Amino acid sequence: xxxxxxxxxxxxxxxxxxxxxxxxxxxxxxxxxLCLASCPTFAELGTEMDSxxxxxxxxxxxxxxxxxxxxxxxxxxxxxxxCRACETVCPAGVPYGRLIEAAKAEIERQRxxxxxxxxxxxxxxGLLLTSPWRLRLAATVLRAYQTSGLGWLVRxxxxxxxxxxxxxAGEALLPPLPPAxxxxxxxxRIPAEGARRARVAMLTGCIQSVVFGAxxxxxxxxxxxxxxxxVVPEAxxxxxxxxxxxxxxxRALALARHTIExxxxxxxxxxxxxxxxxxxxxxxxxxxxxxxxxxxxRARRFAASVVDVAEFLAQEPLRxxxxxxxxxxxxxxxxxxVHGQKIRSEPxxxxxxxxxxxxxxxxxxxxCCGSAGIYNLTQPAMATRLLRRxxxxxxxxxxxxxxxxxxxxxxxxxxxxxxxxxxxxxLHIVELLDQAxxxxxxxxxxxxxxxxxxxxxxxxxxxxx
Amino acid sequence: xxxxxxxxxxxxxxxxESIVGASAVLTDPDELLAYESDGLTMLRALADFVVFPTSAxxxxxxxxxxxxxxxxxxxxxxxxxxxxxxxxxxxxxVVSLMRMNxxxxxxxxxQIAVVEPGLVNLHLSWAVGRRGYYYAxxxxxxxxxxxxxNIANNSxxxxxxxxxxxxxxxxxxxxxxxxxxxxxxxxxxxxxxGYDLVGVFVGSEGTFGVAxxxxxxxxxxxxxxxxxxxxxxxxxxxxxxxxxxxxxxLVPAAVEMIDQLTIQAVEDAFDCGYPRxxxxxxxxxxxxxxxxxEAQAERIVQACRDSGARxxxxxxxxxxxxxxxxxxxxAFGAYGRISPAYMVMDGVIxxxxxxxxxxxxxxxxxxxxxxxxxxxxxxxxxLHPNILYDPRRAGEEARVLAAGAAIMRLCAEVGxxxxxxxxxxxxxxxxxxxxxxxxxxALMQRLKNAFNSSGLCNPGKIFPTSKSCAEVGPAAYRPHAxxxxxxxxxx
Numbered sequence: 007x008x009x010x011x012x013x014x015x016x017x018x019x020x021x022x023x024x025x026x027x028x029x030x031x032x033x034x035x036x037x038x039x040l041c042l043a044s045c046p047t048f049a050e051l052g053t054e055m056d057s058x059x060x061x062x063x064x065x066x067x068x069x070x071x072x073x074x075x076x077x078x079x080x081x082x083x084x085x086x087x088x089c090r091a092c093e094t095v096c097p098a099g100v101p102y103g104r105l106i107e108a109a110k111a112e113i114e115r116q117r118x119x120x121x122x123x124x125x126x127x128x129x130x131x132g133l134l135l136t137s138p139w140r141l142r143l144a145a146t147v148l149r150a151y152q153t154s155g156l157g158w159l160v161r162x163x164x165x166x167x168x169x170x171x172x173x174x175a176g177e178a179l180l181p182p183l184p185p186a187x188x189x190x191x192x193x194x195r196i197p198a199e200g201a202r203r204a205r206v207a208m209l210t211g212c213i214q215s216v217v218f219g220a221x222x223x224x225x226x227x228x229x230x231x232x233x234x235x236x237v238v239p240e241a242x243x244x245x246x247x248x249x250x251x252x253x254x255x256x257r258a259l260a261l262a263r264h265t266i267e268x269x270x271x272x273x274x275x276x277x278x279x280x281x282x283x284x285x286x287x288x289x290x291x292x293x294x295x296x297x298x299x300x301x302x303x304r305a306r307r308f309a310a311s312v313v314d315v316a317e318f319l320a321q322e323p324l325r326x327x328x329x330x331x332x333x334x335x336x337x338x339x340x341x342x343x344v345h346g347q348k349i350r351s352e353p354x355x356x357x358x359x360x361x362x363x364x365x366x367x368x369x370x371x372x373x374c375c376g377s378a379g380i381y382n383l384t385q386p387a388m389a390t391r392l393l394r395r396x397x398x399x400x401x402x403x404x405x406x407x408x409x410x411x412x413x414x415x416x417x418x419x420x421x422x423x424x425x426x427x428x429x430x431x432x433l434h435i436v437e438l439l440d441q442a443x444x445x446x447x448x449x450x451x452x453x454x455x456x457x458x459x460x461x462x463x464x465x466x467x468x469x470x471x
Numbered sequence: 472x473x474x475x476x477x478x479x480x481x482x483x484x485x486x487x488e489s490i491v492g493a494s495a496v497l498t499d500p501d502e503l504l505a506y507e508s509d510g511l512t513m514l515r516a517l518a519d520f521v522v523f524p525t526s527a528x529x530x531x532x533x534x535x536x537x538x539x540x541x542x543x544x545x546x547x548x549x550x551x552x553x554x555x556x557x558x559x560x561x562x563x564x565v566v567s568l569m570r571m572n573x574x575x576x577x578x579x580x581x582q583i584a585v586v587e588p589g590l591v592n593l594h595l596s597w598a599v600g601r602r603g604y605y606y607a608x609x610x611x612x613x614x615x616x617x618x619x620x621n622i623a624n625n626s627x628x629x630x631x632x633x634x635x636x637x638x639x640x641x642x643x644x645x646x647x648x649x650x651x652x653x654x655x656x657x658x659x660x661x662x663x664x665g666y667d668l669v670g671v672f673v674g675s676e677g678t679f680g681v682a683x684x685x686x687x688x689x690x691x692x693x694x695x696x697x698x699x700x701x702x703x704x705x706x707x708x709x710x711x712x713x714x715x716x717x718x719x720x721l722v723p724a725a726v727e728m729i730d731q732l733t734i735q736a737v738e739d740a741f742d743c744g745y746p747r748x749x750x751x752x753x754x755x756x757x758x759x760x761x762x763x764x765e766a767q768a769e770r771i772v773q774a775c776r777d778s779g780a781r782x783x784x785x786x787x788x789x790x791x792x793x794x795x796x797x798x799x800x801x802a803f804g805a806y807g808r809i810s811p812a813y814m815v816m817d818g819v820i821x822x823x824x825x826x827x828x829x830x831x832x833x834x835x836x837x838x839x840x841x842x843x844x845x846x847x848x849x850x851x852x853x854l855h856p857n858i859l860y861d862p863r864r865a866g867e868e869a870r871v872l873a874a875g876a877a878i879m880r881l882c883a884e885v886g887x888x889x890x891x892x893x894x895x896x897x898x899x900x901x902x903x904x905x906x907x908x909x910x911x912x913a914l915m916q917r918l919k920n921a922f923n924s925s926g927l928c929n930p931g932k933i934f935p936t937s938k939s940c941a942e943v944g945p946a947a948y949r950p951h952a953x954x955x956x957x958x959x960x961x962x
Contacts, residue, residue, distance in 0.1 A: 038804035052569030060505035098807020
């Protein structure tokens with residue numbers, strides 16, 4: 007029986023790169039395979055091209071020129087969630103997130119796709135994410151679509167079935183956009199309550215600010231209650247995470263530079279972020295801009311100041327008084343919090359401080375829900391499989407609410423629970439903390455928050471600005 | 472010719488698809504690339520097909536087709552093996568069992584579980600863990616490797632010392648034989664009459680067929696566990712401590728040794744709590760009844776101190792214990808922090824020879840201009856010297872192979888063996904003559920022929936292929952002397 011076994015061919019020395027981005031990290035992979043079982047797509051499909059080790063192998067083969075970027079290879083790389091669960095278990099420290107971003111950028115260069123795909127990317131990456139006002143305009147249009155009854159017609163009237171897969175998935179995931187007053191900007195400064203602990207600048211986020219303005223308000227209130235002067239730079243825009251994850255490297259760089267500039271001017275002790283993808287990405291600015299001498303040092307310094315809201319709050323015991331929130335909840339770890347930023351115990355420590363709250367652990371709590379940035383739009387089939395898996399675990403906990411820390415996860419899990427007919431709520435962790443503070447206030451334990459940021463009247467106050 | 476080969480491939484593809492479905496057959500060369508190696512990257516071979524059966528009937532039909540067409544086939548789990556055991560046969564079929572990964576049944580009263588081969592080892596322990604049970608064999612790759620792969624390699628792990636290897640935990644197997652027939656070996660109870668065919672099958676490295684259902688024993692989790700970390704300034708002291716522990720009649724569940732280079736790699740990876748400046752550390756675990764555990768732990772601590780340990784401490788809680796084990800079990804992968812590639816040897820030696828052999832191993836590797844990290848099951852005398860190298864540097868692979876061969880020869884010379892748990896695969900096939908005579912090998916070959924007469928099932932593995940000992944495949948088959956005399960017949 008012919009059984010040829012080849013020795014590894016000597017590989018040309020030199021920097022391994024895709025789309026000008028270093029993928030030298032592939033050489034750290036020793037093929038041990040410990041990552042395999044941590045990968046959601048491998049668990050679903052069992053195919054090694056859809057495992058971290060397999061993808062690293064493909065990226066290496068691409069960079070070395072052993073293979074061309076064919077449709078199948080591009081497909082396996084695009085099917086990657088970029089959840090970075092493999093990084094958490096990788097003993098060799100392969101910087102997988104960077105490798106897959108480089109690969110995705112190369113895919114965009116070589117295989118930009120058809121008109122629809124390019125239009126979709128241009129609309130999102132080029133038009134909406136690069137401009138806060140265009141995004142707000144889009145939100146107004148979408149809100150009109152939803153409230154006019156047109157949305158109802160599309161869903162119930164069966165029009166949704168005529169939409170191409172990506173659009174149909176997007177339609178289903180669209181959250182009911184809040185009224186304009188909820189989407190209004192936060193005040194530029196929210197003063198600390200009690201003894202001053204720090205001056206923090208807050209990222210309000212692009213999507214976050216139009217869809218979950220309420221979470222931003224809650225974040226600011228909770229930070230202020232914990233002694234933070236909160237500043238909200240008005241000129242901030244998108245941090246560029248979605249562009250980077252989607253292979254739009256050039257715009258990602260521009261957005262990163264803009265973000266650094268705006269937040270440097272805020273001169274804060276820390277930049278607090280309440281969305282996981284943004285936080286993980288901004289912590290990586292140092293690497294992103296490492297090759298740009300004018301920006302490398304600034305980027306490194308900025309990245310070191312970025313902190314996730316749960317990570318920040320868990321540094322000290324929460325300042326009281328916290329009122330009771332009698333509820334059973336479970337916690338879902340957003341990928342770019344737990345894997346991207348290695349924040350696992352902090353949110354649980356915060357939840358443990360809320361009186362009356364009972365927390366049950368979620369099976370596969372650190373497993374991607376399928377949201378993964380815009381993955382649920384670009385890969386609806388796999389996203390749905392992962393969502394069903396997640397919902398099964400959530401329902402099994404019997405919890406009244408899923409607590410998490412990222413808008414994408416919240417939208418995805420809400421959609422999944424609705425489809426399942428479950429009444430489980432989905433909350434951002436700051437909402438729950440805010441609720442505990444609110445509950446304490448109602449109990450007369452402390453003074454009311456006031457003005458624009460006051461709970462209850464917050465929306466109306468905000469609308470007038 | 473090429474056109475004919477392409478035509479044959481296309482028709483074989485259609486037939487495979489009719490068995491397992493179109494979405495369960497890979498033929499794209501770029502996709503096949505992901506299967507060209509297992510955990511041993513030095514060896515590579517490209518299959519023509521990868522198929523994903525979901526039942527024994529699928530596997531059987533694929534195997535029958537392969538037999539009809541004379542195409543070699545290789546079963547594969549997670550591909551974490553370290554000896555090239557599931558390296559594809561060039562131009563053959565890879566039978567991936569990753570879509571057969573269910574726990575089919577758990578019988579807690581009788582302490583057995585019936586599982587499919589693609590189930591991840593650790594997932595079995597998770598599945599039965601809620602009820603207070605676990606699956607004892609715990610190879611370091613248990614978070615990714617499959618029970619089927621463990622069967623093939625008769626895998627061990629740190630807790631082998633007390634609990635034995637895979638074969639001690641397997642009661643029965645449903646097997647697709649190399650000709651496609653589906654048979655049961657063993658059963659659901661411990662004793663079975665006649666030849667121990669389960670014992671023959673476990674460790675046959677995929678050359679005796681494909682296991683499709685596996686009946687394993689599950690154990691009740693021990694009442695108490697205590698993990699002791701002993702730190703040494705000299706490797707010899709750590710080796711002596713191993714002997715001292717065993718000599719005092721203590722039976723720990725595990726005694727693992729980790730040397731300095733390895734400590735530094737795992738500390739870079741996960742900050743596990745091993746002191747970076749230690750020459751070696753021992754991880755000793757006791758498990759069992761709470762009663763008497765404290766006293767036993769004290770005796771272990773004393774044995775380590777008497778051997779010169781500079782520090783001995785007990786893991787304070789489960790979190791610290793888990794972290795120490797995480798470091799130990801991630802050690803191979805952690806070499807990626809300090810080297811782009813490694814090749815692990817899997818020698819076994821008499822425990823008393825540890826100090827001598829470790830010194831010699833370090834000398835051998837240094838003489839070849841390479842670095843070595845040692846992390847291994849010291850209580851069993853099962854060494855894992857990991858030779859670090861850079862495949863991009865010309866000539867290094869050849870030196871790795873030469874050093875590896877010298878280490879294997881050393882293990883054989885001191886009365887040990889060339890594999891403890893990783894299997895022979897392709898990597899160590901040529902070392903078999905170090906420990907087996909031509910007669911031994913011929914006998915093993917006859918056993919193989921009894922199961923795998925066509926030679927199509929995982930060809931090229933285990934038996935040496937060098938000039939002196941050509942594999943006795945179907946073409947090269949020569950009747951054995953006893954067969955010529957009519958005392959035995961081939962079937």
